Amino acid sequence: MIELTKTGIDGLDDILNGGIVKNSTTLVSGNPGAGKSIFGLQYIYNGVELFDEKGIYLSFEENESDLRQAAESIGFENWQQHVDEGTIKVYDKQALLRENDFSAALELLLDDLDDEQYERLVLDSLTMFQLFFEDEREKRTYLLKFTDILRENNLTTLMTNEQGTVFPETDIGLENFLTDGNIFLLQTPTDSGVNRYVWVAKMRKQNIDTDIFPMELGQGGMKVHQNASAFSMMSEEDSPI
Template sequence: MIDTTRTGIDGLDEILNGGIVGNSTTLVSGNPGAGKSILCLQFIYNGVEDHDEKGIYLSFEEDTEDLQEAAESLGFERWGDYVENGDIKVYDKQELLRENDFSSSLDLLLDDIEDAEYDRLVLDSLTMFELFFEDETEKRTYLLKFTDILKKNGLTTLMTNEQGAVFPETEIGLENYLTDGNIYLIQTPTESG
């Protein structure tokens, strides 16, 4: 039987036959506003709240305070407590750029991942992540290194991106090959808007 990691999201775990495959990397794609970041916040929060699984949230778009505000607006009132006690570790854009170059910051992050006991990780977003690399080869190398280290350390990972935005020169981007599964979110209009 395949080991799964429950997301805690109503309906999604049932669709996924119990959750996301454990120790895997799943790409969460969709247009802006489709709910990618909300899904990821819920994945990290529910891991701590319901399953005693620590999480890391890498945000290339939001700072720590904005993430906490977003989490609390979704009803995740203990987000700040979990961050404070270390159950949730947030690396925001300021922290990820604390070194002179992004490669050094990424190396420090990878060292932290190898040294700590975490079960879940979110990278939000690959679209912003790729902007830190001038060279396509360097970008691909770091993505491969990153996903290998996550797998080696047993993390169940969600990575967000806008469909086709990371490697636009290919119809099916490299990000699809680096991940073990894909969730594509579609925003559908309702009668109320």
């Protein structure tokens, strides 16, 4: 029996056939404004609020106060209380980038990563994480090392990744193959605004629904609707898959 970690996000766990595989690492990709950070905040917040699972949030892009404001602005009003109580542990860019060296940042994290009380982790984002490294080989080596450490410490992890295109067919990096799952957050402009979609492209050890589903961002965070998008009916030649 495969153990699952529920995201607690409306509609998403249904698509995932129950949740994310426990102790796995899932890459969440999307272009700017697609909702990657909201996804990460909601995943950590729901873990504490709904499932009594403590979480660690690593942000290479925001200060702790910015994260608090972002969380509270979408209705996660107990975020700071959980941070104060230690049920959510935040490492912000000031802490992580202080030494400008990943080994030093990793040493900072190891005590908490070794602490079995934490079950969820978000790294936001890989795009900034990669700035630690001078070349592609070094980046790959440390990414492999880091994902192994996360698994060894029984953490179910989301890593966000900036994607420059609407569809990912020309934007696939090594990180997509190193992780256990790939979730893409898509957005397309319309005359009246933006349409948003979620596509679970891969999840090892798990049967998933690989249609593309509409979603919305607002108070309460991310919400996924169960009616599959018209994207799912595209021809195989035109499909982003």
